[in-house]
Structure formats: C-alpha cells, structure tokens
Amino acid sequence: MSVETPVRVAVSDAHQLRVKSLPSWSPWAAAVAAIAVAFVLIYLTSYGGTVLTGVVAAILFVIFMGIAAAVVEGRRSARNRMATILIYGAFILALLPLVSVAWTLISKGTARLDSNFFLTSMNNIGAFDEKGGAYHAIVGTLEQAGIATLITVPLGIMGAVYIVEYGRGFLANAIRFFVDVMTGIPSIVSGLFVLSFWVFTVTPLFNNGRAGYSGFAAALSLSVLMLPTVVRSTEEMLRLVPGALREGAYALGVSKWKTITSIVLPTAGPGIVTGVMLAVARAAGETAPVLLVAGGLSSINFNVFSGNQSSLSLFVFEQAGVASEFAPGRAWTAALTLVVLVLVLTIAAKLLARRNKLAR
Structure with a gap:
C-alpha cells in the first residue's frame, strides 16, 4: 500500500507571510507634510496666526496618518492607529496649559527672587x-x-x-x-x-x-x-x-x-x-x-x-x-x-x- 507524500505549497513571495505596516519614519513625514500644508493654507494666506496653523496641522496629521494606514495596513489597523493618535493628542492638549502656567511662573517669577523679597x-x-x-x-x-x-x-x-x-x-x-x-x-x-x-x-x-x-x-x-x-x-x-x-x-x-x-x-x-x-x-x-x-x-x-x-x-x-x-x-x-x-x-x-x- 503506497503512502502519498503531502504536497508542499510553495510560497513565491516571502512578504505574504508578514503583515504590512507603515515604516517608522511615516509619522514624522506626515507631521512635516501637515505642517507644510497648514502653513501654506493658513499662515501665508493670512487666514489665521500661529495657533490656528497649529490646530489645522494637527487635524491634517490625523487625516494623513489615517489615509496612509488605511492604504498600507488596512482599515482595522488604521482605526487603531487613529485612536492611538487621538489619545496621545488629548494627553498633550491637557498637558499644554500646565506647561504654559509653569513656564509663565518661572519666566516672570524669578525677577524678584532675592533676599529682600523674602x-x-x-x-x-x-x-x-x-x-x-x-x-x-x-x-x-x-x-x-x-x-x-x-x-x-x-x-x-x-x-x-x-x-x-x-x-x-x-x-x-x-x-x-x-x-x-x-x-x-x-x-x-x-x-x-x-x-x-x-x-x-x-x-x-x-x-x-x-x-x-x-x-x-x-x-x-x-x-x-x-x-x-x-x-x-x-x-x-x-x-x-x-x-x-x-x-x-x-x-x-x-x-x-x-x-x-x-x-x-x-x-x-x-x-x-x-x-x-x-x-x-x-x-x-x-x-x-x-x-x-x-x-x-x-x-x-x-x-x-x-x-x-x-x-x-x-x-x-x-x-x-x-x-x-x-x-x-x-x-x-x-x-x-x-x-x-x-x-x-x-x-x-x-x-x-x-x-x-x-x-x-
């Protein structure tokens, strides 16, 4: 009685065994692109100042990263990446007022730090x-x-x-x-x-x-x-x-x-x-x-x-x-x-x- 040898399936492309993901430099590229586009659309056209340019750049960064992740990694991974970006963004947004207050106190409060004051x-x-x-x-x-x-x-x-x-x-x-x-x-x-x-x-x-x-x-x-x-x-x-x-x-x-x-x-x-x-x-x-x-x-x-x-x-x-x-x-x-x-x-x-x- 002959025993059939199992047939091996040849994989022609080794990349098919790996999940596609964005390169590590992609967030920096998206950030640079978002800042450049916001600078051209808002700052150079005099529609707003530095604050509005930063807000538009942040929104564009989320959009660019979402589009890139959807194309390369798929929609599920793109949703996960965008949620992660929004969480980090919320943390930074909450931290900005604290950093601003601390910086203002230190920069303006050190003028009279002398023995006469105390x-x-x-x-x-x-x-x-x-x-x-x-x-x-x-x-x-x-x-x-x-x-x-x-x-x-x-x-x-x-x-x-x-x-x-x-x-x-x-x-x-x-x-x-x-x-x-x-x-x-x-x-x-x-x-x-x-x-x-x-x-x-x-x-x-x-x-x-x-x-x-x-x-x-x-x-x-x-x-x-x-x-x-x-x-x-x-x-x-x-x-x-x-x-x-x-x-x-x-x-x-x-x-x-x-x-x-x-x-x-x-x-x-x-x-x-x-x-x-x-x-x-x-x-x-x-x-x-x-x-x-x-x-x-x-x-x-x-x-x-x-x-x-x-x-x-x-x-x-x-x-x-x-x-x-x-x-x-x-x-x-x-x-x-x-x-x-x-x-x-x-x-x-x-x-x-x-x-x-x-x-x-």
Whole structure:
C-alpha cells in the first residue's frame, strides 16, 4: 500500500507571510507634510496666526496618518492607529496649559527672587520703590494654613471614619449629602459665614464690643473650605481598604477601634495624605476669605489671634492692582513662591507617607 507524500505549497513571495505596516519614519513625514500644508493654507494666506496653523496641522496629521494606514495596513489597523493618535493628542492638549502656567511662573517669577523679597515686608514701601517683599504674607500663609490644617484634618478623618465604619441609615446619608454640597460652595461664602459668626458675633464679646479681624478667623474660614475635601477623599480611601484586613484583625480578637487606628488608617495613609494636601493647596490659594476676615496688612504680624494679617494669595491680588511698574514683579514672584511652597509640602507629606510599611 503506497503512502502519498503531502504536497508542499510553495510560497513565491516571502512578504505574504508578514503583515504590512507603515515604516517608522511615516509619522514624522506626515507631521512635516501637515505642517507644510497648514502653513501654506493658513499662515501665508493670512487666514489665521500661529495657533490656528497649529490646530489645522494637527487635524491634517490625523487625516494623513489615517489615509496612509488605511492604504498600507488596512482599515482595522488604521482605526487603531487613529485612536492611538487621538489619545496621545488629548494627553498633550491637557498637558499644554500646565506647561504654559509653569513656564509663565518661572519666566516672570524669578525677577524678584532675592533676599529682600523674602526678608522684608511692604511696610513704608511706595509706588516708586523697587524694594519690598512678601515676608509678612509668607508668615500669614504658613500660620493660617497650618492652623486650618490642625483644625480640619482630625475632624475630616473622624467624620470619614464614622461614615465608613460606623454610620448607617439616615444620619450617615445626611452627612454625606451635606459634605457633597459643601464641596462646591464658593470661598466667599465661607468668608461671609466666619465674618458674621466669628468676627461680628463672637469676638466682640471678648474685645470690648469691637469686631476682631485676625489670621485665626481666616484659618477658620479656610477650614470650612478644606473640610469637605478631606472627608470625601478620606472616605474613598477607607473604602478601598480590603475587608479581609478588618476580618483578619477581628478574628485575632482585636477591637474595632484598634483595628481602625492600627490597620485601616495606616493602610489608607498615602491616599489620605494626598487628599489633605489637595485641601491645603486650595486653602493656601484662596483670597476672598482672607480679605474679608483678616483684612490684609502691609507689615509683619506674628500674632495670628489679634490684628490684621496678610497671605500670599492676598499679596498677589493687591500687587496686581497697584499702579506701579515694580508691583507686577512682586506679584509673579509671590505666585511662584506659593506654588513652590505647596509643592514642597506635598513632596514632604508623600515622603512621610511612604515610610508606612502597611501602605507598601
């Protein structure tokens, strides 16, 4: 009985075994072509400027790449390539404002980065004096934001612990609802609340009937703004802690409060720190509450409980409206100082949170 030998199918062209794809230089060629066409159609014909030329070039780049991919790779691969280009484009589009803000702050805010700016105040500084600094505003920002953080963080964390670990029924839902409502209130509303309650009602009882503007009142106003952010962020982080950790602790006979303080909170620590720093960043950049209840001051005042006080955000607001050629430089440098201050605090808090072994 004869056995038939299987017939081999000869492949004449080795390229048929490979999927066709665009060469690696094709995106650069498409980008150059898109820029050239947009430059000719928009810029040279005076239909628009640089911004419109860039927008048209981006649209043409997507079209050129889609056509090239459809011809060479097929329609399915072309759709995938275009989706990838759009995702990268959205990322770049979202990144542009951040880069622009950072570049503007650095380029304009370094003009007054000197010892005089950080070691002097605006006391007795006239419109024609190029000196003067923000030492009093830096002191006010650190004291106000620090006191607001000391007030808000314990209240916010305890409120979130109650909602997640203990709260059930109507009360927990009501607290969550009002926290959500407070998240979107304007900053001037919190300033007016503290102005009417603390400055005009409470402080006259201990100040011979006179209203008491102070940095502490500004800290109270900032804490009203920070509280909902801390509560909501802490609540979400606590919900992400696996239930198995709680159950394991309960199985070993650990009480509920000790499980929360020793297991749940340390595990959610990095996320809680992130939420706290977001709240601190918002509080440090608020102007309206400080203007309403602290009043602002051009000289140094270390006593946060008595007398007017300034802050960096209020200093930027005041200098931006001063009719002096030296005021814009102070405003930009103060804005850069505020951003760097928040950045340093955030990095320090992140480094402290990373030292927690349970959170790794």
